[in-house]
Every structure is written in structure tokens, then in C-alpha cells.
Amino acid sequence: MVSSVKLSGMWMILKCPLWTRKSAQINGKFGKESPLTATGGNILEFLGMKLDYMSRNKVKISMYEYMDKMLTELPMDMNGTARTPTANHLFNINPNAKKLPETTAEQFHHLVAKLLYLSRCTRQDIQMAVAFLCTGVQLPNEDEYEQLTRVMQYLKCTRELTLTIEPGNAAQSWVNSLYAVHLDIRSHSGIMMTLGRV
Numbered sequence: 001m002v003s004s005v006k007l008s009g010m011w012m013i014l015k016c017p018l019w020t021r022k023s024a025q026i027n028g029k030f031g032k033e034s035p036l037t038a039t040g041g042n043i044l045e046f047l048g049m050k051l052d053y054m055s056r057n058k059v060k061i062s063m064y065e066y067m068d069k070m071l072t073e074l075p076m077d078m079n080g081t082a083r084t085p086t087a088n089h090l091f092n093i094n095p096n097a098k099k100l101p102e103t104t105a106e107q108f109h110h111l112v113a114k115l116l117y118l119s120r121c122t123r124q125d126i127q128m129a130v131a132f133l134c135t136g137v138q139l140p141n142e143d144e145y146e147q148l149t150r151v152m153q154y155l156k157c158t159r160e161l162t163l164t165i166e167p168g169n170a171a172q173s174w175v176n177s178l179y180a181v182h183l184d185i186r187s188h189s190g191i192m193m194t195l196g197r198v
Contacts, residue, residue: 047121048063048066049063049121050062050063050064050065052162057167058164058165058166059164059165060162060163060164061121061122061163061164061165062122063123067159070111070118070155071155071156071159074152077149078148078153079153081154081156081157082154083157084150085125085128085129085151085155086128086129086147086150086151090128090129090132091188092183093143094141094143097144098141099139099140099141099142100142105139105140108136108137108145108148109137109140112130112133112137112148113137115133115151116130121163122162122163123161124163125158125161126151126154126155129147129151130151132147133147133151166197167197168194168196168197171194172193172194173191173192173194174191175189175190176189177189177190
């Protein structure tokens with residue numbers, strides 16, 4: 001602990017931004033190898049995310065510029081919009097689906113990697129679809145490309161959605177299981193846990 005300074009933080013993969021009023025004291029304690037960077041204000045930029053602290057007891061996290069750049073580089077065959085990130089046949093795998101040409105497969109891999117980062121930072125609503133698309137980046141096929149197209153079309157419709165974090169009274173969790181939903185009779189389950197207000 002650094003004297004009686006209140007310290008808030010958000011852990012990311014390689015970096016940890018800290019918010020405090022006594023940055024000199026923090027820099028003296030933790031900035032021995034290289035000095036820490038100090039940034040102030042109610043709106044901060046960090047790893048492509050915009051952290052908006054304008055509302056009391058809330059932080060809104062958005063990635064509009066990141067999404068806009070990704071959506072402008074889409075091929076023409078991904079035009080259109082979708083109201084949901086997946087269709088009801090997301091987990092139906094066609095073993096006879098035609099593999100994508102090498103250049104399209106590279107683009108598929110590139111877009112899925114970008115979606116993975118986006119879904120982890122601000123867009124949890126696409127995580128299930130992105131997790132499924134990640135299983136196909138080695139040898140993507142036309143069916144998976146259609147599913148990628150659906151996610152991109154959904155993002156076009158829901159560009160303005162942000163992740164809002166605010167304190168709550170207690171942790172909550174939900175669990176759901178579906179039995180024999182896949183063609184090979186496998187089941188599917190998921191869990192969601194929140195530490196703040198839903």
C-alpha cells in the first residue's frame with residue numbers, strides 16, 4: 001500500500017492503468033525501472049478503448065474508432081445488416097463445406113483476431129459467436145465466412161453500444177445448459193458473473 005492513497009485499477013493483458021491523485025508517490029514506488037506515464041481528465045484513451053468517466057459512479061468503455069476502421073475495410077460481400085450476432089444454426093457444422101481461398105482465409109483470420117480483441121474489451125454481446133469463429137481460423141470454410149459476415153453486419157447495426165460499468169450491491173451469477181444441441185449430441189453450457197450493476 002502506498003500511504004493512505006486510494007488506488008483504482010483495471011488489469012489488462014500487458015499493462016495496468018492506475019487512477020490516483022498522488023501520481024508522484026506512485027511513480028516513486030512503482031516507476032523505478034522506467035517512469036510511469038500520467039494522464040488526467042474524465043475521458044481517457046487506452047489500447048484503443050475510450051474510458052469515459054463523465055457520469056458519476058460509472059465508466060463507459062467504447063471502441064468506436066477501432067470498429068469504424070474494421071468496418072470500412074470489409075469486402076463488399078459483407079454489406080447489409082443483422083439484428084443478432086448469430087443465426088440459430090451457429091453450431092451446426094457442415095463437414096462438406098468448401099474451404100476458402102488463401103487470400104480470403106487470411107482476411108477471415110485477420111477479422112476474427114480483431115473481433116476477439118473487441119469482444120474482450122467492450123462487446124461481450126458477440127463473445128459466443130467470436131469464440132466459435134476462433135475454432136475455424138486454421139482452415140475456414142464458406143459456412144464460417146457467412147457466420148463472420150453475420151457478426152460484422154450486426155456490428156454495423158449496433159455500433160453505438162458501449163460497455164458501462166458501475167458498482168452494485170453484490171456479485172451475481174447465472175448458469176445455463178442446453179443438452180444435445182449439437183449434431184454429435186454434445187451439450188453446451190455457459191456461465192455469466194457480474195460484480196457490478198446489470
